[in-house]
Ligand SMILES: Cc1ncc(C[n+]2csc(CCOP(=O)(O)OP(=O)(O)O)c2C)c(N)n1
């Protein structure tokens with residue numbers, strides 16, 4: 223039979239369950255856009271910038287069972303999207319990137335949008351495909367989809383030359399998509415050893431990353447069986463319910479919140495699941511896990527990369543933890559309730575919030591006041607999206623997340639500009655949940671036009687812009703060593719004007735006293751499918767534990783001569 227490439231792309235995407243594509247049409251993909259217009263299953267979404275499209279596709283994958291999909295033009299669309307593709311790659315998020323390709327039938331070079339897209343994307347995708355025939359389109363998309371979701375997920379790129387899309391070509395068949403089984407045998411011996419090590423430990427603990435996000439139930443049962451404290455990474459913040467008595471908070475070293483730092487001080491056996499012990503997860507490698515470390519991950523290349531493990535278990539977190547729980551039960555009765563630990567965690571958490579609330583925020587909004595009120599008003603299953611900056615760590619330290627996948631943030635690629643498009647997309651696929659963004663003013667400036675996409679689609683997300691006038695995560699780090707803020711004080715912008723331009727509601731939040739009312743008003747507008755931008759006059763005068771911790775950890779690692787150089791420059795600038 224003969225089919226156009228555009229038809230074949232549409233067919234394949236429908237088969238794998240794609241409901242939305244994100245991107246901007248151009249001459250290399252209009253045929254496919256037109257074909258999608260015929261589809262009852264797929265809605266192509268127009269964005270304002272392909273960077274936003276990639277962040278949106280990423281957020282779809284993080285907050286739903288769907289796989290975020292891009293449909294973009296070659297070269298210019300791909301380079302714009304590269305930031306979001308890179309984020310998905312380093313954060314382990316499945317994504318399908320479909321771009322048109324230049325003509326392969328013209329014999330000409332110096333074509334519009336001509337570049338080696340595969341060379342550009344190789345370091346930030348799991349695999350790239352260049353389709354050469356009509357018959358290759360469906361198999362390439364099916365395989366790309368499988369690879370994107372298999373093992374540690376990530377983005378996969380498929381280039382379909384425009385001539386294939388436009389014109390019919392011979393295909394032998396149009397097979398339905400059949401999911402291949404990806405189950406792998408588990409190392410039962412290692413699981414038994416791990417159970418024994420945990421059961422015999424005096425102070426076992428759990429450290430959970432994003433890889434454990436779908437194993438919350440198992441993690442809760444293991445923690446409760448052992449009476450063990452649980453800490454998470456930043457990306458894994460939602461991997462354990464923040465309102466469980468054994469939840470301590472983010473981190474487990476000197477940059478952790480006090481409840482976590484204290485609970486893990488005597489930890490003699492660590493069960494680390496779905497974390498690579500990367501720079502952010504470890505607060506610049508400041509953590510010090512015990513020798514008895516059990517490391518569970520689906521990607522075996524992460525084992526022993528930064529911290530040695532006594533036992534490694536390769537496999538899907540949910541399957542491994544279910545087996546581990548069985549092994550623990552086989553060893554004996556659950557440990558008695560760890561009442562002292564639970565009381566200490568509760569006390570440390572309350573004291574930390576109180577310390578923040580006591581902080582004098584002068585005439586600005588106190589972060590703890592804001593998050594306490596936000597938590598009180600949000601549903602348990604609300605989705606909180608943070609961008610990248612000081613505000614991210616404020617969320618992590620002051621805002622408990624109650625449900626798995628209830629917090630997403632650009633973590634290891636650490637790309638500012640993520641949250642505004644991500645709120646828009648998360649609301650698109652979670653229409654019945656509250657979706658709120660905590661977005662630094664600098665990050666908002668990068669991609670705020672995706673609030674236009676939200677208002678066009680009537681998506682009631684709330685965009686809380688933390689307006690401190692600075693690129694604060696960086697300006698804070700400049701303060702002591704440089705004593706000046708080169709390029710980190712933002713140009714003044716009227717956020718109200720952005721809201722007016724994009725058709726969003728605008729509310730200013732200027733004082734603690736208004737937190738409750740403003741948050742309520744914003745959620746009411748959002749519930750009526752109206753996007754809301756809340757301009758929060760936030761106070762950043764108190765540092766997070768994370769920021770203080772990484773500064774200290776990094777400084778300690780400087781050689782003596784470099785320490786002297788930095789400290790003397792700081793003193794000179796301060797006093798001369
Ligand atoms: C694309 C990109 N550019 C630059 C950075 C470096 N960076 C990390 S955090 C940060 C400050 C973010 O400022 P803002 O969005 O206002 O958030 P705040 O720290 O003030 O809460 C910067 C510039 C980055 N992570 N990503």
Ligand SMILES: [Mg+2]
Nearest residue numbers: 662663692694
């Ligand atoms: Mg800022």
